[in-house]
Amino acid sequence: MHAIEVKNLVKKFDTNVAVNNVSFSVNKGEIFAFLGPNGAGKSTTINILTTLLKATSGSAVISGFDASKDPKKVRKTIGIVFQDSTLDNQLTAYENLYIHGKIYGYKGEILKNRIDELLDFVELLEFKDKIVRNFSGGMVRRLEIARSLIHEPEILFLDEPTIGLDPQTRSHIWEYIKKMQAKNNMTIFLTTHYMEEAELLADKVAIIDNGKIIAEGTVNELKKIVGNDCISVKFEEIPKNLSFENCELKENGKVIYYTENADLKIPKIFEFAHENGLKIQEISYKKPNLNDVFIKLTGREIRSEKDKNQKSLLPMGKRRRF
Ligand SMILES: Nc1ncnc2c1ncn2[C@@H]1O[C@H](COP(=O)(O)OP(=O)(O)OP(=O)(O)O)[C@@H](O)[C@H]1O
Secondary structure, eight states: OOSEEEEEEEEEETEEEEEEEEEEOTTTTTTEEEETTTSSSHHHHHHHHHHHSSOOOEEEEEEEEEETTHHHHHHHHHEOSSSSSOOOOOOOOHHHHHHHHHHHTTOOOHHHHHHHHHHHTOOGGGTTBBBBGOEEEHHHHHHHHHHHTTTTTTTEEEEEEETTTOHHHHHHHHHHHHHHHHEEEEEOEEEEEEHHHHHHOOOOEEEEEETTTEEEEEHHHHHHHHEEEEEEEEEOOOOOOOOSSSSOOOTTTTEEEESSSSSHHHHHHHHHHTTTTTTTEEEEEEEEEEEEEEHHHHHOOOOOOOHHTTOOOOOTTOOOOO
């Protein structure tokens, strides 16, 4: 059984088709990244999967339960971290988790120990009794992650988990995500418009654009859509005997090699230069990334208005209006 099975999902807002016949599945214990630009339909999809929104048509089965027919059962098996903080900023870190734990029926020492364990996991134990209002954006996000784990969900949904965070905090969050998967074999569904986030974390990626999935697979499978590694070499003199296959001489005198694996090929190019008494003036190589895949499929880059605006992660009530 798949952890998540989505079939022909459609969501219309009046005439706007936000999710357009989307189908995909996520295996148990997999990190699945739903990658796409702003307005692609990522949040709408995650809201349907987490029972917050009803689909216009199609089905979403989560841990074996239909999201529209059995929402309560679905909610018991999932944890969610939304794009915007839903913490109570007047309460302490501990109190936020305590209330959430109570809602899920935990109590007494079991709940207290669970809270300590989770605060420790996200490195916030020393801030346990501090008021959330004074937390940084990264601390808020970490506390949200801890809260989402309190009832030991089978599947964790993260809507843009690192949006608006600085690079160091972002990589911290990536570490937690990987640890959660490794420790609990948790299924993690995340939306993101960060290519590197999807590349680094995801076992499987689906790229969504204008409400439609335009590509799906492992990162390596998707990169194959673009092609192989590309090495560009400028020798001091144009070599007379180019001994490699899959290489071409460009008008600017550079030799371009296409290869499955540049890491293995580059040392061979140096050997070739040495054996033929050639000097290398310049060498560079480019591995295709998910951005290249998106460009190839859509003709444009994934860009985010939110990045430009540096959306705030401050808890509700503390957020300033710009
Ligand atoms: N409640 C709503 N009412 C009307 N239109 C909506 C609503 N929610 C989303 N949309 C529209 O549906 C489309 C998909 O939006 P969605 O928020 O799912 O995209 P997204 O990929 O999550 O983008 P973002 O990263 O900006 O949240 C957009 O055109 C959006 O304007």
